Structure formats: structure tokens, C-alpha cells
Amino acid sequence: MRLFGLLLSIFILSAVCLAEETEYLDWKGSQLYAEKNYTGALPYFEQAISQDSNYTSAWVNRGNTQKALKDYNGSIQSYSKALELESNNSAAWSGLVDAYIALKDDEKASQAIVRAKELNPTNKGLWLKAGNLLMTKGDYQGAVTEYDGALAIDSQYKDALYKKGVSLMALAKSTEATELFDQVLAQDPNYKLALNAKGLSLEAAGKYADALTAYDAALKIDPEFSQALNNKMHALLALKKGTEAMQIFAKL
Amino acid sequence: MKWINLLLCLMLLSSIVSAQDPADYFDSLGSKLLSKGNYSQALDLFNKSLDQLDSAAAWTHKGNALRSLRQYNASIESLNHALEIDDSYTPALVGLSDTYLAQKNYMAAYVAATQLTSLDPNDKTCWLREGKILQMMGMFDQSLPKLDQAIAMDPKYKEALYRRGLFFMGTGQYPQAIEQFNSILTLDPKYKQAYNARGLAYAAEGDHDRALSSYERALVIDPKFAQAKNNKMHSLLALKRQSEAIDIFGTI
Numbered sequence: 243m244r245l246f247g248l249l250l251s252i253f254i255l256s257a258v259c260l261a262e263e264t265e266y267l268d269w270k271g272s273q274l275y276a277e278k279n280y281t282g283a284l285p286y287f288e289q290a291i292s293q294d295s296n297y298t299s300a301w302v303n304r305g306n307t308q309k310a311l312k313d314y315n316g317s318i319q320s321y322s323k324a325l326e327l328e329s330n331n332s333a334a335w336s337g338l339v340d341a342y343i344a345l346k347d348d349e350k351a352s353q354a355i356v357r358a359k360e361l362n363p364t365n366k367g368l369w370l371k372a373g374n375l376l377m378t379k380g381d382y383q384g385a386v387t388e389y390d391g392a393l394a395i396d397s398q399y400k401d402a403l404y405k406k407g408v409s410l411m412a413l414a415k416s417t418e419a420t421e422l423f424d425q426v427l428a429q430d431p432n433y434k435l436a437l438n439a440k441g442l443s444l445e446a447a448g449k450y451a452d453a454l455t456a457y458d459a460a461l462k463i464d465p466e467f468s469q470a471l472n473n474k475m476h477a478l479l480a481l482k483k484g485t486e487a488m489q490i491f492a493k494l
Numbered sequence: 495m496k497w498i499n500l501l502l503c504l505m506l507l508s509s510i511v512s513a514q515d516p517a518d519y520f521d522s523l524g525s526k527l528l529s530k531g532n533y534s535q536a537l538d539l540f541n542k543s544l545d546q547l548d549s550a551a552a553w554t555h556k557g558n559a560l561r562s563l564r565q566y567n568a569s570i571e572s573l574n575h576a577l578e579i580d581d582s583y584t585p586a587l588v589g590l591s592d593t594y595l596a597q598k599n600y601m602a603a604y605v606a607a608t609q610l611t612s613l614d615p616n617d618k619t620c621w622l623r624e625g626k627i628l629q630m631m632g633m634f635d636q637s638l639p640k641l642d643q644a645i646a647m648d649p650k651y652k653e654a655l656y657r658r659g660l661f662f663m664g665t666g667q668y669p670q671a672i673e674q675f676n677s678i679l680t681l682d683p684k685y686k687q688a689y690n691a692r693g694l695a696y697a698a699e700g701d702h703d704r705a706l707s708s709y710e711r712a713l714v715i716d717p718k719f720a721q722a723k724n725n726k727m728h729s730l731l732a733l734k735r736q737s738e739a740i741d742i743f744g745t746i
Contacts, residue, residue, distance in 0.1 A: 380741055412740035442743070446731050469724060469746060476728040479698050488664035489632035491694065494721060 264294045272303055280310045298327045298334075305337045314341045332361035339371055351375055366395040370402050377405065382412040400426050404436050411443050419443040434463045438470045441477065450480040468494070517547035525555055533562045550576040550583045557586070561593045569593045582613050591623065600631045618647040622654050629657065634664030652678055656688055663695055671695040686715040690722045693729070702729040720746060 271286030284307045290300035305320030318341045324334040335358035342351035355372050362368060373388030389406035392399050407422035423440035426433050441456035457474040460467055471490055478487035524539030540556035543549070557572035570593055576586035587610045594603035604627045611620040625640035638661050644654040655678050662671035675692035678685055693708030709726040712719055723742055730739035 377744055380737070382737065382740070408740060408743065411743075412737045414734070414736045416736075439743075442731065445728070446736060446739075468720075472721060472724045473728070476697070476725070479694070480732075484666045484698060485632060485634060485664050487698075488634065488660060489630070491691075492626070492629040492660055492664070 264290045264297050264300070267293070268297065268300045268303060271300075271307070275303065275307055275310070278310075280307050283307050284311070296327055298324050298331060301327065302331060302333045302337060305334065305341070309337060309341055309344070312344075314344045317341045318345075330361055332358060332365075335361060336365070336368065339368070343371065343375070348375055348378060364395055366392040366399055366402065369395065370399070370405065373402070373405055373409070377409060382409040385409045386413070398429060400429055400433060400436075404433070404439065407436070407443070408439055411439070411446060414446075416443045416447045420447075432463050434460045434467060434470070437463070438467070438473060441470070441473055445473070445477060445480070450477050453477045454481065517543045517549060517552065519543075520546065521549070521552045521555060524552075524559070528555060528559050528562070531562075533559050537563070548579065550579040550586060553579065554583065554586045554589050557589045557593065561589070561596055564596075566593055566597045584610055584613055587613070591627075595627070595630075600627055603627050604631070616647070618644040618651055618654070621647070622651070622657065625654070625657050629660055629664065632664070634661050637661055637664075650681055652682055652685060655681075656685070656691065659688070659691055659695075663691070663698065668695045668699050684715050686712040686719055686722070689715070690719065690725060693722070693725055697725070697729055697732070702732045705729045706733070 267286045267290035271283040271290065274280075274283035274286065284304065287300045287304035287307060290297055291304065294300075301320050301324035305317040305324065308314075308317035308320060318338060321334040321338045321341065324331050325338075328334070335354055338354040339351055339358055342348075342354055352372075352375055355368060355375065359365070359368050359372065369388050369392035373385040373392065376382075376385040376388060386406055386409045389402045389409065392402035393406070396402075403422050403426045407419040407426070410416075410419040410422065420440055420443045423436045423443065426436040427440070430436075437456050437460035441453040441460065444450075444453040444456060454474060454477040457470045457477060460470040461474065464470070472494065475487045475490040475494075478484075478490070520539045520543035524536040524543065527533075527536035527539065537556060537559045540552050540559060543552040544556065553572050553576035557569045557576065560566075560569035560572055570590065573586045573590040573593065576583055577590070580586075587606050591603045591606035591610065594600070594606060604624065607620065607623045607627055611617075611624055614620055621640050621644035625637040625644065628634075628637035628640065637657065641654050641658045641661065644651055645658065648654075655674065659671050659674035659678065662668070662674055672692055672695045675688040675695065678688040679692075682688075689708045689712035693705040693712070696702070696705035696708060706726060706729045709722045709729065712722040713726065716722075723746055727739045727742040727746070730736070730742070
């Protein structure tokens, strides 16, 4: 009886040790992942999974690492395995969204994002991604709704303000778009994308001189910003400054 | 005494040959890597070649590799070494002009280009180079005689004809520019740059419908032609087709 008790204790202890080791491996991999050492991190997650194939966290982390290494199909398999174990794992759903977006599988990305948002409705990044997906489909009104969702969580969310501005431009609401770009720039005067887009919205409203100022400001931040350069050339052409416009064109 | 002289000559000759062979070998190996875009390794080989023999070719190749690595000052230094060895070594002057262009030092690039032309005035590419650099400096009037010189040598020289089209645009002569681009397209219907530039000439005249169709022709030839995409976006904006314009904006 004593011997049986001893054996049982040893068995329980070794199981506990193994579980701790799995946790350690997952933790160690996460440390390396945080340091962006993805190739270094992956074997730790693999080892954790080989010790305990039901350890959900390791599957999610493996998926994240594979995604970082651009192995999107591999990451989808890992996230799917995590979801088999824990169907409400919001991190796995979020990871799936990114992987499907990277693979340009908009349909599956949209399905995953719905579930991810249900599980984590206060994640502003998911609302932003949902908006971006609708934008790529040309559903600008739908995109605005999603960006509004993100802005309801964080009214100063620059990326959502910027993207909403771009969507409003598509909906021919240039004045509102310009206001949003100004809001972004009030927070971050170096947000060159907002300056460039502001130029476009001013151009759409026929305000070429103001557009030129916006493009110049973007180019001051990044003189190699080729889109802003090209846009500046168009503003100059519209302002009948053909020589200056062509000087830019000759260099592109 | 005769024998001693002969032996001495043979010794000298063999030492030169023994240095020449490995130097050429490393240089040609480096050039292969350079053409494959493996700049750092190519640079190592050029250095090895120069350890063996101080040659204008290896200094030039080294200068070109350094330019690709964006080490412009070191590149200029290497190319000047080549010119110290042989002041009429045209590949070094080409390299020098290119490095100055990469540095956006247009005046210095132009000086190197004029030196090239004076060394080889029968080379049409030298005249084109001068014309192009002058256009980059906004000196469209001065670019014309250079381009005409190149065209006189080869009346079907597309690049020079194209640049003459840009001269017309830079001097506000849009109908002539359109005519020029059309004549290039007769020579080569797949010359996408001519469609793109013709679109700009139409846009400058305010004819955005025709501009649009020119950009679209360019995009049929090369659907990834970013400049034509951007230009198309501007014409769509001008035509108040904002949603379509932003569809493009999202893909650039």
C-alpha cells in the first residue's frame, strides 16, 4: 500500500513537472518572440506542443510565430488547432484574421473577424481591420461604420480617423475627410499619410494651392515619398506650373 | 648580360601575369554577384581584386557596388580612383554620373556626363544622358539640342524621342508633346511610358477623359505600373469619380 502511494506520488509529481516544463517552454518561446527572434522562438513552441498537444497557448503562439515568418498557411493550421481545443480563444481568432488578410482571402478573413469581434468587442484594432476589409471590397459606407466602432472605443485612434477620412473621400465627402485628416495631424503632425490624403481631398475639392501645401508638408517629412511627389506634380499641373511639374516627372 | 636581362624580363612578366590572373578572376566573380544584386559579397571580391592589382575596372566595379549599397561618398571615392588610373575610362564616368544622380547632385552628375560626351561624341547614349540630367534640373530648353543630337544619330531612338516629348511638356507645348508621344507609339505600341506621359499631356490640357484612356492603355501593358495607376487616380478625381479613385488609392 505504501509502495503504491509512493508510485502514485511520483507519477503525480512527474506530471506536474512536465506541465511546468511545457509552460516554461511556452514562456521561453514567448520571450524570444517578443524580441522578434522568430526562428529562435518556434522550436520552443514546437517542443511545448510535442509535450502536451492540448496546450492551447503554445498553438496560438506557434501560429503567431509562423505568421511573423510569413508561413501563413502554417499559422492557419496552428490557430485552427487552438480553436479545436478552445473555440472561444479570441487570440486565435485574431491571428486567423491577420493570416487570411495576408493571404488575401477576404471572405474567410471577414468570417473570422466577425467571431473575433464577438469575443473581444473592445479591441479597437479588430474594428479597424474590419473597416479595412470592407474598404478593399469597395464598401466605403460599411467601412465608415466599422471605423466609427473603433472610434467609439478610442476617439483619438489615429489610424481609424485616417482610414475613415479616406472612406469619406470615396463617398465624395471631401470636406469631412479633410477635417478628419486635420484631427490626425493635430495629434501627430508627422503622419505623412494623412498629409498626403489631405492633399488629395483638397484636390478633389478643386483647392489645388492648398493641396500643394499639404503635399509639400508630406515631402518635408519624407522627401522620398513617391506618391506625394507624384501628387504634387498633378497639383502643379493643375496650377499651370508645367515646368515645375515636369521637373518632378523627369526624376520619377 | 643578355641572359640576365632576359631572365629579369621573364621574372617581371610572370609576376605581372600572376597578379593579373587572380585580380581578373576576383573582379569577374564580383561582377557576376553585382549583377545578381549580391552587393556586399561583390564588394569583398572587388577588394580582393584590388589587393592583387590596382585596376580602373575593379575600382569602377567597387564604386558601382558601393552605390548600390547607398554608400555614395565611398562610391565617388572609388570611381575617382579609377579615373586617377585612367582619366578617359568611360565606365568610371558613367558610374560617377549615376552616383551623383543617386545623391541628387544633378550639377556634378551633369559635369561627369559632359566629360563622357567629350570622350565619345559619337555615342548617342551620352547625349541622351546629358539631356535627361538637364531635364531633371528643370532646364528643358537646354535639353533639346542634346536630345536632337542623339536623335540625329538614331532617328528611331525611342528614349530620346520620349525625352523630347517631355521637353514639349516642360515648355508647355502640350499638343506637340502628344504628337511626339504618338509618333513613339507608332514605332513601338508597347512603350508604356509614352502612354503614361501622353495621359499627363492630356490632363495638363484638362482633357481627363483622354488622359484616362491613355493611362489605361499603359496599364494594359503593365498592370502594376504604379505611376500610371496614380495618374489614373488623379484623372478619376478630376472627373468626380471619387469612389473609383479611392479604389486605386488603396492599392498604391
